[in-house]
Amino acid sequence: DAGVTQSPTHLIKTRGQQVTLRCSPKSGHDTVSWYQQALGQGPQFIFQYYEEEERQRGNFPDRFSGHQFPNYSSELNVNALLLGDSALYLCASSLAGYLENEQFFGPGTRLTVL
Amino acid sequence: KQEVTQIPAALSVPEGENLVLNCSFTDSAIYNLQWFRQDPGKGLTSLLLIQSSQREQTSGRLNASLDKSSGRSTLYIAASQPGDSATYLCAVMEYGNKLVFGAGTILRVKS
Numbered sequence: 001d002a003g004v005t006q007s008p009t010h011l012i013k014t015r016g017q018q019v020t021l022r023c024s025p026k027s028g029h030d031t032v033s034w035y036q037q038a039l040g041q042g043p044q045f046i047f048q049y050y051e052e053e054e055r056q057r058g059n060f061p062d063r064f065s066g067h068q069f070p071n072y073s074s075e076l077n078v079n080a081l082l083l084g085d086s087a088l089y090l091c092a093s094s095l096a097g098y099l100e101n102e103q104f105f106g107p108g109t110r111l112t113v114l
Numbered sequence: 115k116q117e118v119t120q121i122p123a124a125l126s127v128p129e130g131e132n133l134v135l136n137c138s139f140t141d142s143a144i145y146n147l148q149w150f151r152q153d154p155g156k157g158l159t160s161l162l163l164i165q166s167s168q169r170e171q172t173s174g175r176l177n178a179s180l181d182k183s184s185g186r187s188t189l190y191i192a193a194s195q196p197g198d199s200a201t202y203l204c205a206v207m208e209y210g211n212k213l214v215f216g217a218g219t220i221l222r223v224k225s
Contacts, residue, residue, distance in 0.1 A: 006157075031211060042118070042203055042215030043158075056210045090157060094211055102148065103213060105158040 002027055004093050004106035012112045013081050021076040021109045025093030031055075032074040033103065034066060035090040043090055049074050050096050078111075086113045116141045120204055120216035127194055128224050135189040135219045137204030142182045144206040148213070149178050149189050152201045161202075162189070194223045 005024045013019050025032050031050045035043035045058035049068035068074045072093075078085055088110050092103040117140045127133055137147070146165050150158040162171045162178040164187070170179040175192040191198060201220050205213040 033211070033213075035213075035215075040217070042205075042217045043213070045212050045214070048211065056212055058212075088155070092158075092213070096211070101211070102146075102160060102163045103207075103211070104160065105150075107157040110155065 004104050006091050006106040006109050010110045014114050017081050018079045021089050023091030024073045026104045029093035029095050030072050031094045031096045033092045034076045037088040081113045083113050116214045118216035120219050124220040126222040131194050133191050135202050137187040139185045139206050146207045147180050147187050148205050150203040196223050196225045198223050
């Protein structure tokens with residue numbers, strides 16, 4: 001049973017560029033959430049996708065956008081990259097309709113903005 | 115706004131010691147609380163999940179408790195080992211399946 005997978009593992013970009021990160025949820029899960037973890041901090045919620053729509057959003061600017069595909073996989077897009085966007089981006093999957101469900105995390109994508 | 119605090123920020127203990135990590139949260143309207151382990155530069159591994167109606171959960175040498183009314187949780191690690199060295203994160207689940215995390219406790223177990 002494949003867990004949550006993310007690609008790429010590492011990414012280096014320069015300021016002003018755009019980046020796309022990808023996530024495949026755990027088998028049987030239909031909800032994908034994205035988190036940003038800066039060095040030395042806990043993860044911060046970016047947004048959540050269910051049924052191909054953004055269901056919830058954290059305190060992140062519109063430069064951060066996403067998409068969910070019919071197979072439940074998801075992409076996180078960040079435009080006009082800033083140095084402060086350098087972080088570990090984590091994807092988590094869960095099953096909707098079960099409020100107390102456990103979230104499972106992928107290995108993350110390390111983004112470095114130069 | 116929910117805030118999660120973890121104490122201590124860092125902890126160094128000799129192998130074999132029992133230890134307690136603390137987590138507090140400001141809003142008791144949570145659905146569950148999860149403890150995660152994170153190795154350097156890696157993703158999160160779920161250790162224990164306590165539903166809002168439960169008081170504690172156990173897995174092997176780990177035991178987590180939850181007191182919703184006081185906004186506190188503890189993670190107890192028995193007979194610590196060098197392989198337990200990692201960052202331990204506490205997170206509460208709010209409405210909509212959103213997790214709010216603490217900053218973590220960095221644990222080092224010395225052999």
